Structures are given as structure tokens and as C-alpha cells.
Amino acid sequence: MKENIKILAIETSCDETAAAVIGVANDQPIILSNIISSQIDLHAKTGGVVPEVASRAHMEAILPVVAEALLTSTTQDSNNTVEYQTAIELLNKEITHVAVTAGPGLIGSLLVGFNAAKTLAYAKSLPIVPINHIEGHLYSAFLDESGKGRDITFPILALTVSGGHTSLTLVADHGEYKVIGETLDDAVGEAYDKVAKMLGLGYPGGPIISKLASQFRALKGIVNIIFPRPIINDGSLNFSFSGLKTAVLIQVKKILAENNFESVDQIDQSVQEEIAYAFEEAVADVLVAKMKKAIEKHLPRSVVFAGGVSANGYLRQRLKQAVSKIDERIVFLAPHRTLSGDNAAMIGVAAYYHIKNDQINKWNEIQVDSNLELS
Ligand code: KG4
Ligand code: ZN
Numbered sequence: 290m291k292e293n294i295k296i297l298a299i300e301t302s303c304d305e306t307a308a309a310v311i312g313v314a315n316d317q318p319i320i321l322s323n324i325i326s327s328q329i330d331l332h333a334k335t336g337g338v339v340p341e342v343a344s345r346a347h348m349e350a351i352l353p354v355v356a357e358a359l360l361t362s363t364t365q366d367s368n369n370t371v372e373y374q375t376a377i378e379l380l381n382k383e384i385t386h387v388a389v390t391a392g393p394g395l396i397g398s399l400l401v402g403f404n405a406a407k408t409l410a411y412a413k414s415l416p417i418v419p420i421n422h423i424e425g426h427l428y429s430a431f432l433d434e435s436g437k438g439r440d441i442t443f444p445i446l447a448l449t450v451s452g453g454h455t456s457l458t459l460v461a462d463h464g465e466y467k468v469i470g471e472t473l474d475d476a477v478g479e480a481y482d483k484v485a486k487m488l489g490l491g492y493p494g495g496p497i498i499s500k501l502a503s504q505f506r507a508l509k510g511i512v513n514i515i516f517p518r519p520i521i522n523d524g525s526l527n528f529s530f531s532g533l534k535t536a537v538l539i540q541v542k543k544i545l546a547e548n549n550f551e552s553v554d555q556i557d558q559s560v561q562e563e564i565a566y567a568f569e570e571a572v573a574d575v576l577v578a579k580m581k582k583a584i585e586k587h588l589p590r591s592v593v594f595a596g597g598v599s600a601n602g603y604l605r606q607r608l609k610q611a612v613s614k615i616d617e618r619i620v621f622l623a624p625h626r627t628l629s630g631d632n633a634a635m636i637g638v639a640a641y642y643h644i645k646n647d648q649i650n651k652w653n654e655i656q657v658d659s660n661l662e663l664s
């Protein structure tokens with residue numbers, strides 16, 4: 290008999306095929322399973338995500354990933370002593386809701402998870418909850434390091450920074466969003482990825498560039514390169530990173546010309562480290578400045594830093610310091626590092642709050658939208 294809420298969540302908006310099961314314990318959501326099949330190795334070959342390649346890989350992974358999420362969900366659930374033979378049996382007996390990312394993202398990728406979720410909801414007559422990917426990232430901060438739900442005091446200022454998005458959102462309560470700033474061009478993660486590509490380094494660029502930057506920071510060397518901080522003082526809460534990206538490209542070309550290098554592979558690691566450092570400092574200064582402005586204007590009680598880029602320890606530290614300097618009572622939170630990148634647990638947790646507010650749909654009432662806005 291199905292008593293508690295138990296959500297099967299699916300996320301395929303970009304290059305991770307992910308499924309998770311979210312249950313409830315002590316009136317809080319809890320991760321019962323969280324499976325991610327990453328396509329990083331596939332996209333490393335091309336130095337970025339090729340949409341057609343991504344959707345084909347999702348097609349191959351989706352059913353095994355969903356089955357594994359269902360099967361592994363029982364081992365962590367202490368109330369559940371039943372051993373299920375198959376994932377379908379478990380779906381029949383335990384799952385009460387299906388949740389799925391409805392956008393934004395790559396349309397070919399989104400459609401794979403979206404149609405898998407719709408099909409399951411239709412076949413099993415389950416309610417379905419469409420979730421905005423950015424909302425999911427925000428909700429990753431509602432989980433602690435052990436995968437249990439935690440309360441965050443509203444109003445929340447959310448700085449969501451990923452490969453595809455950079456935005457500031459004011460969250461008055463569960464489901465009440467107002468986007469107060471966003472990027473006018475590139476996302477921060479995209480800029481990290483492009484800078485790594487310009488230097489002939491791998492994909493994804495974020496962890497590589499941030500490692501090089503920390504190496505330079507630790508040496509406390511003399512800084513010769515300074516990159517621009519685009520629209521840092523324009524009075525708005527918007528961001529722009531394409532000018533910064535171009536400044537890095539100009540610098541790389543200058544180094545090649547001055548040294549008669551034929552390829553970026555000839556650039557010294559110490560120079561790569563300095564470029565990475567100068568780039569990351571520019572990103573950090575812009576994020577801190579815009580976040581500070583948003584806090585002063587909107588007086589949130591909590592600040593959440595989420596999205597793939599929030600795995601970055603230096604950016605976390607700079608933002609956290611800035612928040613406590615403004616007002617020590619404001620709580621700064623970022624998701625556990627295992628939940629900062631794309632995953633389905635965050636989609637399931639966001640769906641839990643939709644379900645509590647009776648925001649559920651039938652399989653034929655929902656739509657996928659690659660440009661879905663948070664509202
Ligand atoms: O949220 P996410 O997994 O996917 C999107 O929704 O886009 O974010 C992926 C992005 C990539 O651009 C990756 O380079 C970046 O997050 N990233 C980082 C770090 N780890 C991942 N950026 C900076 N520092 C990191 N440590
Ligand atoms: Zn994401």
C-alpha cells in the first residue's frame with residue numbers, strides 16, 4: 290500500500306542522464322537513491338557538448354539509470370524490508386509521483402527524460418510534476434550532506450551559476466520566484482569551459498581552470514595579467530561574461546605571437562596558471578559585487594549559491610565572506626558538492642514542495658520547453 294510520498298525523479302537537460310528516488314522522513318524529503326550516468330568522457334573528445342551526441346547517449350542510458358535508481362532506493366530505506374524482484378514491481382508498489390525536468394536545456398536531451406517520465410506516469414496512472422532545472426539547482430541546497438532535507442529561512446536570494454545559466458532570483462517562499470538579474474550573454478560555467486578550450490585543456494573546464502587558479506593563488510606570485518570585470522558597476526543586477534572571454538582569447542593570442550608559438554600546447558603551465566587566476570578573480574569580483582548589490586536592495590535572510598559552478602571552493606569562500614561582512618545574520622548555503630552538478634535528487638526535492646502545495650499534473654497536461662523561464 291502506498292502511504293508516504295515517494296517520488297521518482299528524472300533529469301536529462303544537458304549531459305547527465307540522472308534518476309533519483311526521494312522519500313519522506315520526519316516531514317522532510319530524503320534521498321533514497323541518486324544515480325547519475327555522466328557523458329563527460331564522450332564530450333571531452335569534442336571539448337564541449339554536441340547536442341545530437343548528448344541525446345543519443347541519453348536514449349541509451351535512460352532505462353538502465355531509472356531501473357537502478359528504483360532498485361537502489363530500497364537498500365537505504367530502513368522502513369522497507371521488502372525485496373523487490375524488479376524495478377517495475379517497485380514502481381508499482383512504492384512510487385507515488387513522477388517528477389521531471391521540463392526545461393530549460395537542450396531540447397533533444399530534455400525530450401528523452403521528459404518522454405520517459407510521461408510514459409511511466411501514463412502507464413502507471415501516476416501524477417507528474419514538471420520542474421524547472423534552475424529551480425532544481427536551488428533546491429539542491431535544501432539537502433544536507435547526508436541527503437536529508439533541511440529548512441532554509443525565506444526570503445532567499447539564489448545565485449544560480451551553471452554551464453547554461455547565471456542568474457539572481459528572489460525566492461519569497463516555496464514556488465514564489467522573481468528573477469532580478471541574469472546574464473546578457475554567456476553563463477559563467479560556459480566561460481570557464483571556453484577558457485579551458487582556448488588553453489587546450491580538457492572538458493569540463495571549470496574544475497581544471499579552478500585548480501590552475503588555486504595553484505597560482507597558493508604561490509602568491511606577482512600578477513601581470515588583469516582581465517576586465519564586465520558591467521560590474523552598471524547599476525543593474527545583470528551579468529555579462531563574453532567580454533571577459535574575449536579578453537582571455539586576446540591574451541592567449543598575444544602570448545602565441547610574442548613567443549612564436551604554433552600551438553597553445555607550448556604555453557608554460559605557470560602562464561596557464563596566471564591566466565586561470567586572473568580569469569577566476571574577475572569572475573569572483575563580478576559575482577560578489579552583483580550579489581552584494583542584490584542583498585542590499587532586497588534584504589534576504591538566506592543566500593543560496595547553486596549550480597555546477599558552485600562546486601568551486603574559491604567562489605564559495607569569496608561569496609560567503611562577502612555575505613557575513615554585510616550582515617552576519619544572513620545564512621549562506623551551497624549544496625553538498627555531490628549535488629552541485631546536474632542530478633535528479635534536486636528535481637525530486639523541488640517536486641516534493643510542489644506536491645505539498647497540490648501542484649501536480651496528469652501526463653498529458655505538461656509540456657517541455659527548452660527556454661523555460663522561472664516564474
Ligand atoms: O549545473 P551544471 O552541471 O550543468 C548545467 O546546468 O549547465 O554545470 C556545469 C558547469 C560546467 O560549465 C562546468 O565547467 C562548471 O559547471 N563547473 C565549475 C566547477 N565544476 C563544474 N566551474 C567552476 N569551478 C568548478 N569547480
Ligand atoms: Zn544544471
